[in-house]
Amino acid sequence: MLVLPLLALAGSCAAVHIPDLYGIVEAVPDAVEEAAVEADDWACDVRAWVRAPDPSPNLLSSADARLWEVGLRFKERSIVRFLAPDAEMPQRPEMNETTMPSTGRDIENSIFDVGYDSYMFREQNSPYNILLKQYRARVVEEPLLWEVHGMERDGFDARGELASAAGPEDSIALEAVKTFAVAVPNTNFPPSTLDGGWYSGSREEQFANSETDLRYYFLLTLRNGTTLEYPAGYTAFLPAPTTPPAEQLPTTERVVMHLDSPRTKNQSQVDPWDRNRPFETPECDKGNLATFEVEVELPQDRIFEQGQQIFLNTTVRRLGNGTEVPSRISFSPSTRTRRTWAASFARTDAQRESLAGEGSYYAPMASQLRARPVKSRKDEEEDAKEEYGGVISRRFRHWPFDERQSAETELDGTKDAQRVLVNFTIPSDAMPSFSGTFKDFLSYLHVDLHTTFACEVPEACPAKLDDLTDDAAWSAYPVSKSHPRHLVPVHSLRHSANTSITIAPSPSASSPRGHPTHYTVSGALAPVLLPAVPEDGLAAVDFPALGSELREETTEEELKQWRYGRWAVRRRGEWVNPGGEHQHVGQVWARKLRREEDVRLEEQAKLEESAEEVGEGLVIQG
Secondary structure, three states, X not given: OEEOOOHHHHHHHHOOXXXXXXXXXXXXXXXXXXXXXXXXHOOEEOOOOEEOOOOOOOXXXXXXXXXXXXXXXXXXXXXXXXXXXXXXXXXXXXXXXXXOOOOOHHHHHOOOOOOOOHHHHHHHOOHHXXXXXXXXXXXXXXXXXXXXXXXXXXXXXXXXXOOOOOOOHHHOOOOOOEEEEEXXXXXXXXXXXXXXXXXXXXXXXEEEEEEEEEEEEEEEEOOOOOEEEEXXXXXXXXXXXXXXXXXXXXXXXXXXXXXXXXXXXXXXXXXXXXXXXXOOOOHHHOOOOEEEEEEEEEEOOOEEEOOOEEEXXXXXXXXXXXXXXXXXXXXXXXXXXXXXXXXXXXXXXXXXXXXXXXXXXOOOOXXXXXXXXXXXXXXXXXXXXXXXXXXXXXXXXXXXXXXXXXXXXXXXXXXXXXXXXXXXXXXXXXXXXXXXXXXXXXXXXXXXXXXXXXXXXXXXXXXXXXXXXXHHOOOXXXXXXXXXXXXXXXXXXXXXXXXXXXXXXXXXXXXXXXXXXXXXXXXXXXXXXXXXXXXXXXXXXXOOEOOOOEEEOOOOOOOOOOOOOOOOOOOOOOOXXXXXXXXEHHHHHHHHHXXXXXXXXXXXXXXXXXXXXXXXXXXXXX
């Protein structure tokens, strides 16, 4: 198999069939389109790598690549599908014993079973699955059943020729590293989420999604004029703060939040995280009901910065009657995605909230995608020594970005009102608040108040450290001994509330001195890729205008649930090195910088050691 990461060997692949591996071929001749069907005849594996810092306003930096012509593209889209007016969903078949196959898995153990996924084959042809297939076909083939809207915005598509190594193209080694430069104007683009998109509500009756793509790619031009495009890694924009630092202490405001009690909710309203907890009122507190409110002193602008440690004066009040008393309280920030464009098509408030997705328990709390600190080579080698059973111990995989709010603040259950100082930290990778074309990132300060019942006597935890020690001799892997004996209350409920805040991004080294332009504002500029960093800096860069046109999606190929980052699978039955296709180029760049620092420190240590040896020699001679 021929590996082709550079244009130098393009002719070698031009002689064989060239399938459209990724569905994004430009100017493909008819003969090549016909040959694309013969995927098994494709004899070339094209892969590419890029390592570059995550872009931010006013960034001007060099970058590396293992490819020839590099591109950086930013685009975003949103799609929504729901029932048309006066339409009704067909009745979904119910699964029960009469619709399942009569034979079970025991037949797989028969001496006469010939395999070939016989059980799965029977499952797919069970009466239930046949009815389900008919139901799905009816749903898909009924155009009047659905109302579908899709929209896409192409922000920019920057391309740049890479700096060529010395010598003719044919003599350039395949593993040669080529350099280029990334220049970003004073424009704020949306941050990228670590956990990607999510759907809202029931996927059967409605669907909504918004996705953003900021990705490097490699252009390969064949001798017959065909241009092929291959992914070379994704990156993440780091927006700059839009408000200058306060020159004086901010004024505060008192915010009172009445906490929701699980005792006043039905089961469907309870957070799934808590559904296995005992919500029934203990016998000793029957007929009573206590509620709680929290008063917090917040900065008047409600702005908190990534990585900031917070101390908030907090008053906890117990209202009502009974023996339920506060036990501990904690604050935690969170950012959720709200799909504003999709929600604009809703006909009712309930549908609007469902399509927006922000309030759904199943909508993930977003974390920002950004390069994480890289360990030194020595530390990584030490971590590798902790491998056992082919698995690296998780306790050596904690990132510095994993810091979260500090331990919960203990409360005095004998007081109906008490004032405490609650401490927590805004995670360094907390998703910053941001408004975009199709979706917004909204931030909240979440309050958790845990309560117990004074009329109950706590039970001792049955697990003992001695028991765990004995079990360790009978375990295939090390057994954790970090389970201290503690008291477990019979009933412990969680009361919660939240209030809106703004999470500002931490300033980066390239943060603009002036106010950055939002990418949705008319006249915003787009980044460019250059052969090298200009001597005159950003002043010498001519930034183009950012694309602002919204294009409606109309074709079947466009109206998909997800389209970005879904590259087609290569040859069947053969593993292929994906290169940098699925890598975060900012993390690869951070790793490069850390390895360069490792080399510098090692050389410095050698020089110091040599100096000491020379000094000792002079002392001996003296």
